[in-house]
Amino acid sequence: MKKELKFKVNGQPYDIFVEPKKLLVEVLRDLVGLTGTKRGCNSSSCGACTVMLNGMAVKSCSVLALQANGAEVVTVEGLATGNKLSPLQKAFLDHGAYQCGFCTPGMLMSSTALLAENPKPTKQQMKEGIDGNICRCTGYNSIIRAVTAVVKGEYKEAK
Amino acid sequence: MSEYSVIGKRVHNVDGTEKVTGSAKYTFDVVMPNMLYGKILRSPYPHANILKIDTRRAKRLVGVKAVVTGKDTLGRKQGIWRRFPELCDEEILCRAKVRYIGDAVAAVAAIDEDTAEEALDLIDVEYEPLPAVFDPMDAIKEGAPQIHEGVELNININRHIEWGDVDEAFEKCDHIREDKFKCSSQAHVCMETHDAVASFGHNGKLEAWTSSQSSYYIQRLYADMLDMNESDIRVHNRHTGGGFGSKFELDSAQFCAAILSQKLCRPVKIVLTREEEFTATKRRTPMYYFLKLGAKKDGTMLAKEVRVITEGGAYTAMGATALYLTGFFSSFPYKYPNYRYDGYRVYTNTATTSAMRGFGAPQSTFVGESQLDMMADDLGIDPVELRRKNGMTPNYEVPGQAFIQSCGLHQCLDKIEEHIKKQGKLPPNHGIGVSAYGFMSGGIFNWFNTPYAFSAALVRINIDGKVDVYTGACDMGQGSNTTLSMICAEELGVRLEDVRIFSGDTGICPPDLGAWGSRQTLMSGNAVKRAAAECKQQLIEFAAAKMGANIVYDLDIKDRWVHLVDRPERGVSYFDIVKETIRGKDGVAIMGRGHYTPHRKGMISPAYSFGVQAAEVEVDPETGRYKLVNVTTAHESGTVINPLGIEGQLEGAIMMAGGYGFCEDQPMDEGKILNPSIADYKLIRSLDMPETDILEIDTYEPEGPFGAKEAGEGLTNPTAGAIGNAVYKAVGVRIYDLPITPEKVLKALKEKEKQTKKAKK
Numbered sequence: 001m002k003k004e005l006k007f008k009v010n011g012q013p014y015d016i017f018v019e020p021k022k023l024l025v026e027v028l029r030d031l032v033g034l035t036g037t038k039r040g041c042n043s044s045s046c047g048a049c050t051v052m053l054n055g056m057a058v059k060s061c062s063v064l065a066l067q068a069n070g071a072e073v074v075t076v077e078g079l080a081t082g083n084k085l086s087p088l089q090k091a092f093l094d095h096g097a098y099q100c101g102f103c104t105p106g107m108l109m110s111s112t113a114l115l116a117e118n119p120k121p122t123k124q125q126m127k128e129g130i131d132g133n134i135c136r137c138t139g140y141n142s143i144i145r146a147v148t149a150v151v152k153g154e155y156k157e158a159k
Numbered sequence: 160m161s162e163y164s165v166i167g168k169r170v171h172n173v174d175g176t177e178k179v180t181g182s183a184k185y186t187f188d189v190v191m192p193n194m195l196y197g198k199i200l201r202s203p204y205p206h207a208n209i210l211k212i213d214t215r216r217a218k219r220l221v222g223v224k225a226v227v228t229g230k231d232t233l234g235r236k237q238g239i240w241r242r243f244p245e246l247c248d249e250e251i252l253c254r255a256k257v258r259y260i261g262d263a264v265a266a267v268a269a270i271d272e273d274t275a276e277e278a279l280d281l282i283d284v285e286y287e288p289l290p291a292v293f294d295p296m297d298a299i300k301e302g303a304p305q306i307h308e309g310v311e312l313n314i315n316i317n318r319h320i321e322w323g324d325v326d327e328a329f330e331k332c333d334h335i336r337e338d339k340f341k342c343s344s345q346a347h348v349c350m351e352t353h354d355a356v357a358s359f360g361h362n363g364k365l366e367a368w369t370s371s372q373s374s375y376y377i378q379r380l381y382a383d384m385l386d387m388n389e390s391d392i393r394v395h396n397r398h399t400g401g402g403f404g405s406k407f408e409l410d411s412a413q414f415c416a417a418i419l420s421q422k423l424c425r426p427v428k429i430v431l432t433r434e435e436e437f438t439a440t441k442r443r444t445p446m447y448y449f450l451k452l453g454a455k456k457d458g459t460m461l462a463k464e465v466r467v468i469t470e471g472g473a474y475t476a477m478g479a480t481a482l483y484l485t486g487f488f489s490s491f492p493y494k495y496p497n498y499r500y501d502g503y504r505v506y507t508n509t510a511t512t513s514a515m516r517g518f519g520a521p522q523s524t525f526v527g528e529s530q531l532d533m534m535a536d537d538l539g540i541d542p543v544e545l546r547r548k549n550g551m552t553p554n555y556e557v558p559g560q561a562f563i564q565s566c567g568l569h570q571c572l573d574k575i576e577e578h579i580k581k582q583g584k585l586p587p588n589h590g591i592g593v594s595a596y597g598f599m600s601g602g603i604f605n606w607f608n609t610p611y612a613f614s615a616a617l618v619r620i621n622i623d624g625k626v627d628v629y630t631g632a633c634d635m636g637q638g639s640n641t642t643l644s645m646i647c648a649e650e651l652g653v654r655l656e657d658v659r660i661f662s663g664d665t666g667i668c669p670p671d672l673g674a675w676g677s678r679q680t681l682m683s684g685n686a687v688k689r690a691a692a693e694c695k696q697q698l699i700e701f702a703a704a705k706m707g708a709n710i711v712y713d714l715d716i717k718d719r720w721v722h723l724v725d726r727p728e729r730g731v732s733y734f735d736i737v738k739e740t741i742r743g744k745d746g747v748a749i750m751g752r753g754h755y756t757p758h759r760k761g762m763i764s765p766a767y768s769f770g771v772q773a774a775e776v777e778v779d780p781e782t783g784r785y786k787l788v789n790v791t792t793a794h795e796s797g798t799v800i801n802p803l804g805i806e807g808q809l810e811g812a813i814m815m816a817g818g819y820g821f822c823e824d825q826p827m828d829e830g831k832i833l834n835p836s837i838a839d840y841k842l843i844r845s846l847d848m849p850e851t852d853i854l855e856i857d858t859y860e861p862e863g864p865f866g867a868k869e870a871g872e873g874l875t876n877p878t879a880g881a882i883g884n885a886v887y888k889a890v891g892v893r894i895y896d897l898p899i900t901p902e903k904v905l906k907a908l909k910e911k912e913k914q915t916k917k918a919k920k
Binding site: 029093098105134 | 182
């Protein structure tokens with residue numbers, strides 16, 4: 001039996017019917033059509049599916065879609081405004097904080113949520129903020145450099 | 160170097176914006192009209208005969224469109240060593256026998272993944288379990304279960320490399336060490352698991368999208384397995400979510416999707432689960448290593464003898480190459496006048512071992528660099544000094560094997576020595592370990608038996624001066640599309656934003672062997688450079704005529720300005736020249752072709768990169784736990800095309816190679832991998848990642864495009880050895896088997912304590 005799911009994704013309201021067992025990541029990718037959110041393990045251990053649910057970073061493979069009823073979801077597609085990249089996106093580009101790019105949406109969402117909660121994290125806090133996200137390409141340090149640059153205010157004008 | 164206008168600049172990757180906005184499309188994201196989803200049934204037994212497969216119940220499930228088994232295939236065996244039919248030994252969909260836990264026996268296509276998954280449970284397979292063998296040391300014994308018919312003692316392949324007179328040289332040595340090591344396996348853990356969408360049309364032609372490092376190999380292997388012309392197969396390479404050596408052989412997702420699609424004439428998508436990724440794809444080769452090293456008192460190393468037995472797993476795959484390369488790179492980066500290697504790859508009833516970033520060299524570097532430090536200790540010589548004394552130099556010939564042109568090993572050693580001195584006296588339980596390495600810039604071998612050039616490219620200049628590059632090279636995240644675009648822009652004299660690249664699409668790109676063996680910067684780079692040069696020549700000929708320049712002048716193009724080299728102010732706009740040249744050619748766009756196949760470059764590679772790494776660890780002697788504090792690397796890879804890219808390769812390699820030394824492992828019980836999930840497979844996360852510093856050394860490789868050579872894999876080699884040496888420096892215990900876990904360190908500390916007490920008594 002499908003159930004109604006009303007929620008906002010990147011500011012856009014959706015009213016759809018989903019099977020209760022459907023995961024948030026599946027609904028975002030298959031029904032809403034936003035494939036930026038990836039799936040690397042389906043067991044909440046790689047972080048590729050990280051999105052923001054009411055401002056908190058969550059792994060969308062371990063959230064039932066219906067748990068997002070009434071919620072505001074932000075995915076990687078919601079970070080840029082038109083063709084204007086968010087400060088973190090810009091910093092990721094400048095610091096080469098991505099390679100294959102498969103973990104990048106999750107990394108960006110975890111770091112965005114971190115900075116929303118704590119705009120002045122220490123280096124240790126930054127590392128903790130992305131500790132749930134695996135990146136097999138970059139070795140993380142470039143990601144930390146990118147977040148640091150944003151924290152230092154180097155990307156203010158990009159807003 | 161300032162003479163370049165594009166090369167050496169810190170640029171965004173050409174696909175960077177797509178990747179940070181989530182708009183990059185991977186095979187994982189491909190959805191097609193009328194598409195079905197496939198799942199694969201795998202053997203729960205490490206070794207068994209298949210007596211019967213009954214698919215009737217599965218076929219009756221609503222939503223299931225097809226179920227296939229080995230009987231639906233042509234029964235061919237695939238292998239990437241195509242020149243040697245006996246090494247093509249993998250059916251992918253097994254017909255009569257399974258050889259490891261995870262071997263595929265059937266596949267289902269259904270309207271969605273859930274239905275396909277449910278159908279797997281309804282396939283009844285009757286097995287006859289056979290005695291199995293898991294360790295190569297057991298498998299090689301008389302009377303061990305035979306895994307492949309007619310293969311004596313399960314020896315899949317052996318390799319011998321020798322120069323000089325090793326036995327005579329050992330006689331002359333003042334000191335000889337013999338040591339045993341064991342190198343573990345490692346999983347690639349690409350963030351995008353293996354996946355494919357295969358689509359057969361009613362015309363019998365196949366179109367496939369797949370996450371791959373070599374579209375050409377996949378196309379050719381499809382042709383072999385399906386008995387098709389390769390021109391009837393088009394393989395697309397989308398963005399690829401990592402490869403690291405795991406994605407250039409035909410895999411079960413690709414093959415099963417094609418077999419199902421062929422039956423149904425509908426697109427079929429198969430995405431391997433993370434568990435399948437760990438258990439049913441290939442992995443790094445575990446190796447037993449036996450080393451004998453002889454030196455004079457002054458540290459001159461006279462002879463090295465290496466014996467290796469590798470755990471092959473169920474099939475050959477690229478394991479034969481790993482066996483050869485580990486033997487060759489066991490001599491690196493030193494000038495051994497006498498050297499002998501014997502390696503045996505042994506079939507076992509475990510997941511197949513094959514290529515992984517570094518390709519046999521991380522193993523040889525760990526064991527070699529560990530033993531070298533022990534030798535330094537024995538002789539009372541500083542480890543850096545010992546490496547300096549024996550290290551390779553430019554224009555060195557590895558006797559009968561290889562010729563090394565550029566080599567910056569000694570500059571790297573100097574830099575690392577300086578770095579260590581700068582650290583001064585370390586706090587207690589801290590240690591810095593050193594490890595030196597070298598690696599190839601693409602392999603010369605052609606066991607694949609390709610009739611094509613190793614790399615080829617087409618460059619086309621359109622009427623607006625914008626440039627299209629077509630190359631079979633594959634960008635799996637390492638940034639080759641950016642590197643090749645930069646090479647094209649530099650050669651042609653345009654800006655990076657003028658270049659658009661089409662890569663890895665066998666329908667439109669010339670064949671290229673793909674992204675493995677660190678070959679793309681040098682080989683694909685040379686092909687692109689030559690293709691761009693051919694275009695440029697056409698522009699310059701036209702410009703020379705138009706400008707009426709004295710024929711003694713040379714023309715060049717830099718930053719969109721076609722000009723006289725000696726009088727750069729005399730020139731014309733590149734864009735104008737393009738328009739006029741095309742008009743002059745009866746409206747035909749300007750095209751250039753380039754290719755590269757190494758000739759007269761020895762047996763291994765046209766060029767080698769080098770480096771030295773120093774790892775600092777802090778060990779807690781109470782628990783054996785240790786922390787990676789800092790990893791500093793002095794390395795040289797010729798001219799740096801893309802500095803941001805190289806930094807990424809270097810730091811990423813430390814995450815992967817550090818993991819090999821520090822924590823990554825695939826423990827097994829009776830052939831079953833015990834940790835097939837990211838939660839249980841420990842890899843370096845952000846909190847474990849050490850500080851990383853890079854000391855870039857300038858070299859120029861005459862064979863490389865603009866002097867460049869590899870940077871992708873060599874950096875994976877030194878870290879495990881540096882960690883092992885650092886742990887020894889910190890607390891005085893030597894670990895001989897990877898990974899160097901806290902348990903092993905603690906055990907060794909306790910053993911050391913016991914020995915010390917005994918000695919005191």
